Amino acid sequence: MAFARSDSGKNPPKMPTAIKLLIAGGFGVGKTTMVGAVSEIRPLRTEETLTDRSVGVDDLSGVEAKATTTVAMDFGRISIGQDFVLYLFGTPGQERFWFVWDELARGALGAVVLADTRRLADCFPSVDYFERRGTPFVVAVNCFEGAPVFDLDEVKLALNLGPDVPIMLCDARRRESGKEVLIELVKHAYGKRPTAAAH
Amino acid sequence: MNTEWNPDEERLLDAPTIRPYVIARGRTEAQDRFDLISLAVTVRPTTGAEIGLDPEHQAIVRLCRRPLSVAEIAAHLDLPAGIVRVLLGDLFDRGFVAVQQPQPEMNVLDERMYKAVLDGLRAL
Numbered sequence: 402m403a404f405a406r407s408d409s410g411k412n413p414p415k416m417p418t419a420i421k422l423l424i425a426g427g428f429g430v431g432k433t434t435m436v437g438a439v440s441e442i443r444p445l446r447t448e449e450t451l452t453d454r455s456v457g458v459d460d461l462s463g464v465e466a467k468a469t470t471t472v473a474m475d476f477g478r479i480s481i482g483q484d485f486v487l488y489l490f491g492t493p494g495q496e497r498f499w500f501v502w503d504e505l506a507r508g509a510l511g512a513v514v515l516a517d518t519r520r521l522a523d524c525f526p527s528v529d530y531f532e533r534r535g536t537p538f539v540v541a542v543n544c545f546e547g548a549p550v551f552d553l554d555e556v557k558l559a560l561n562l563g564p565d566v567p568i569m570l571c572d573a574r575r576r577e578s579g580k581e582v583l584i585e586l587v588k589h590a591y592g593k594r595p596t597a598a599a600h
Numbered sequence: 601m602n603t604e605w606n607p608d609e610e611r612l613l614d615a616p617t618i619r620p621y622v623i624a625r626g627r628t629e630a631q632d633r634f635d636l637i638s639l640a641v642t643v644r645p646t647t648g649a650e651i652g653l654d655p656e657h658q659a660i661v662r663l664c665r666r667p668l669s670v671a672e673i674a675a676h677l678d679l680p681a682g683i684v685r686v687l688l689g690d691l692f693d694r695g696f697v698a699v700q701q702p703q704p705e706m707n708v709l710d711e712r713m714y715k716a717v718l719d720g721l722r723a724l
């Protein structure tokens with residue numbers, strides 16, 4: 402869906418196809434760390450606000466409402482040659498930020514749900530959300546020192562994951578590890594792509 | 601919008617927070633046009649003399665000499681993403697930038713895309 406105008410004088414330069422990947426999970430689970438480990442740029446931060454979407458912000462009350470509903474997201478970028486650019490968004494894990502999730506998940510290729518075995522329940526909302534929405538996702542258990550080591554099958558059971566949802570261990574600080582998680586995700590999303598079932 | 605700016609009110613509010621909303625003039629219709637990963641690129645530079653372009657518009661035009669996403673523009677200019685969408689809508693309508701929307705969904709034509717992305721990630 403090219404949106405570029407032909408009457409804007411020159412032909413617009415060819416742009417890469419942008420692809421969105423999400424990194425979700427509870428607070429402090431390592432989302433920003435993973436974004437930073439794999440990104441080619443230092444993670445950037447952007448803000449979304451609820452009032453942006455729903456209220457014309459001409460009056461002071463709108464401004465006040467904005468102050469209470471701003472959500473900051475960290476994101477990074479991975480260029481794949483000239484043709485594709487991946488954007489990785491660290492997604493806040495709390496359910497009350499649903500308005501950001503909906504926007505982020507729209508058109509996303511897939512999501513990584515990061516889990517910490519010390520606080521496994523923190524990733525339930527993310528798992529629920531992507532299941533309900535049908536967004537392909539993988540679960541990556543971030544290995545913090547001193548965290549209880551569970552068998553991945555046990556974690557899978559505890560999260561009540563479908564049999565086809567990939568689950569793996571990772572170290573969010575390591576680029577290689579983040580890369581492996583993203584490769585798993587893209588492979589999984591490929592099998593789940595909308596047309597894959599239809600054919 | 602109210603063009604009379606009450607200085608007493610202004611002092612109550614954090615100016616850097618307010619400013620973007622003034623630029624955007626309360627418009628919201630442009631916001632659903634652009635995704636956070638919609639890419640913008642400048643196709644016509646501004647001269648600085650255009651009527652109705654704010655410094656923030658000019659800043660976007662300068663920044664987008666190479667394609668940048670809405671999220672990146674917002675981060676670089678320290679503006680909320682919603683405001684960047686509105687400003688980009690203005691610039692697009694006036695032919696200063698081209699905007700490329702992301703694929704609405706991945707379809708079978710994009711089988712090559714998955715392969716290219718996988719190869720690209722493996723090669724990182």
Ligand SMILES: Nc1nc2c(ncn2[C@@H]2O[C@H](COP(=O)(O)OP(=O)(O)O)[C@@H](O)[C@H]2O)c(=O)[nH]1
Nearest residue numbers: 428429430431432433434544545546572573574
């Ligand atoms: N030991 C260890 N610490 C980590 C790991 N991943 C993240 N951290 C640390 O955990 C803290 C929270 O990580 P952060 O990425 O900010 O979490 P976020 O809230 O999910 O974005 C930071 O101090 C990180 O350095 C990991 O794999 N191992």
Ligand SMILES: [Mg+2]
Nearest residue numbers: 432433475491
């Ligand atoms: Mg974070």
